[in-house]
Amino acid sequence: MYKEIVLTTFKEEFAYKTEFVMSLIGSMINLFVLWFLWNAIFSAYGAAILKGFTLPMMITYISISTILSFYNRSMIEYMVEEDVKTGFLSVMLTKPISYPLYYLFREIGKILFFLMTRGLIIILISVLIFNIYSPANPIFFLSMILGFFINFFMVFLTGLWSFWSSGSIWGIRYTRIVVSEILSGAIIPLYLFPNWLSQISYALPFQAIYSIPLLIYIGKISNLEILNSLLTQVFWIIFLGGLCLVGWKVAKKKTISQGG
Amino acid sequence: MKFKYYMTLWREFLKLNILKWMEYRADFFIGIFAMFISNLTSIVFFWALFQNIVQINGWTFWQLVFLSGLAALVVGIWHAFLIGLAPWRMERYIRTGSFDRLLIQPVNPFVCLLISNIDDDGFGDLIAGFLILYLGATMSGIVLNLVNLLLIGLFITGAVLIFFSITIIVSSLSFWVTRSGAIGEIIWSLMKFTDLPLEIYSPFITFILTFIIPLGFINYYPAEFFLGKGISQFSYLTPIIGIIFFIIAYKFWKFGLKNYTSTGS
Numbered sequence: 001m002y003k004e005i006v007l008t009t010f011k012e013e014f015a016y017k018t019e020f021v022m023s024l025i026g027s028m029i030n031l032f033v034l035w036f037l038w039n040a041i042f043s044a045y046g047a048a049i050l051k052g053f054t055l056p057m058m059i060t061y062i063s064i065s066t067i068l069s070f071y072n073r074s075m076i077e078y079m080v081e082e083d084v085k086t087g088f089l090s091v092m093l094t095k096p097i098s099y100p101l102y103y104l105f106r107e108i109g110k111i112l113f114f115l116m117t118r119g120l121i122i123i124l125i126s127v128l129i130f131n132i133y134s135p136a137n138p139i140f141f142l143s144m145i146l147g148f149f150i151n152f153f154m155v156f157l158t159g160l161w162s163f164w165s166s167g168s169i170w171g172i173r174y175t176r177i178v179v180s181e182i183l184s185g186a187i188i189p190l191y192l193f194p195n196w197l198s199q200i201s202y203a204l205p206f207q208a209i210y211s212i213p214l215l216i217y218i219g220k221i222s223n224l225e226i227l228n229s230l231l232t233q234v235f236w237i238i239f240l241g242g243l244c245l246v247g248w249k250v251a252k253k254k255t256i257s258q259g260g
Numbered sequence: 261m262k263f264k265y266y267m268t269l270w271r272e273f274l275k276l277n278i279l280k281w282m283e284y285r286a287d288f289f290i291g292i293f294a295m296f297i298s299n300l301t302s303i304v305f306f307w308a309l310f311q312n313i314v315q316i317n318g319w320t321f322w323q324l325v326f327l328s329g330l331a332a333l334v335v336g337i338w339h340a341f342l343i344g345l346a347p348w349r350m351e352r353y354i355r356t357g358s359f360d361r362l363l364i365q366p367v368n369p370f371v372c373l374l375i376s377n378i379d380d381d382g383f384g385d386l387i388a389g390f391l392i393l394y395l396g397a398t399m400s401g402i403v404l405n406l407v408n409l410l411l412i413g414l415f416i417t418g419a420v421l422i423f424f425s426i427t428i429i430v431s432s433l434s435f436w437v438t439r440s441g442a443i444g445e446i447i448w449s450l451m452k453f454t455d456l457p458l459e460i461y462s463p464f465i466t467f468i469l470t471f472i473i474p475l476g477f478i479n480y481y482p483a484e485f486f487l488g489k490g491i492s493q494f495s496y497l498t499p500i501i502g503i504i505f506f507i508i509a510y511k512f513w514k515f516g517l518k519n520y521t522s523t524g525s
Contacts, residue, residue, distance in 0.1 A: 022443065023445070025449055026445060026446070026448070029449045029450065029453070030449070030452055033452050033453060033456060033461075036460045037460060040460045044315075049312055050312055050313075167286045168284075168287050170294075171290030171294040171381075172290065174294035175290075175294045178294070178301055182305075192309060
């Protein structure tokens, strides 16, 4: 049954051809702007100034970050909002399928589709034009998957907001996107933050979605640090996953007792 | 007086909008807050970067803030007051048939779409734009005397016209194609180029952003002018290009509208 959900999302995604092209162009423009920027910076400053980052490391970092930032665009908040407002949620509750799992598999479908299409094109262009290198450590793939789950739980949690607010969710969603962009290391490595801000960022779950897999990919952190980072990711999965379960239970109860 | 009539209409629409905002007060503030902090992404990026370096191609942190501020204010003004003609909105009007209803009303549809849409979320952009521009200007040593303020106002007006015209051209595509909203996404992608001074890019990209899609005139050339970074023949052109571009865009809109009504589809 969950395979069907994944396949259905594939079909949905295929329908949006214009969006596909435009989003690809958007990602590439973004990447090119950053490429020019880091080239300008590294032509004036060396790795010593930039906390040990070299130009190839930085270019690889931003290219892979472009791939991972697809997590951030999740639409689940809108879908949950729609389910709550249209009453479709009550229909979903009568079905022999877990509501959170339904969205988890939809999201898996979307990300797989993305990786096989747009993601692949971005990687190819990055390899051909920017000369990015392959992962320094294959553990990256594991870390990337763990990051996916952390992101899913965070998005689902913000989506649950719809159960308590009659207003629209987009402001909340937008705030989540901006905060996670800034504090996750997605747009700039946390190493380059002043100490106090990087300490705050390390204490938040966002960096476990982007910074950890990215640093493993470019080979910036050593084996012991990798192990610590993976444990951090597992911690956030358990913590946020638990919050999701509790939040969902409360939300479901609220829906049922109020009759949707 | 047509103009007076439209101003009255605009005021009435504003009153209606205010009532709507007050009805959904939480949405109103969350929306403004979200748009406000979305403007801070590139500022925080530069700020973090400049913890490590002192300049990029001769541009200091505050000069880049000034550059971003110009673009942010332009987008803010557009978002708050001119969004009625945004590509994705046009796409929806035409698909749902609301546009056809507009055509039988005794107002110019172009003006009507503009004055009936005032977007409160745009205020977040607007406030952020003013703040970033003000900080960028004062911290990079631009004296905010009367002359400079008038000049900045003039350049901003021209820049708004340029940005507005680009959106009008994409929106006019709605008269022929159904997915103009998605095509409109490309405007936001291209605006990414305005984050940095044009000289950082390759000559080819600089050429395109100057002569084909004149985004360079929205903030780069005016910023160069105010920051005294070597005045080129392009420095003064923003207001003129704004007016020319707007005339072209409006003609294109008229042409599309004529095509739309005559096919009756």
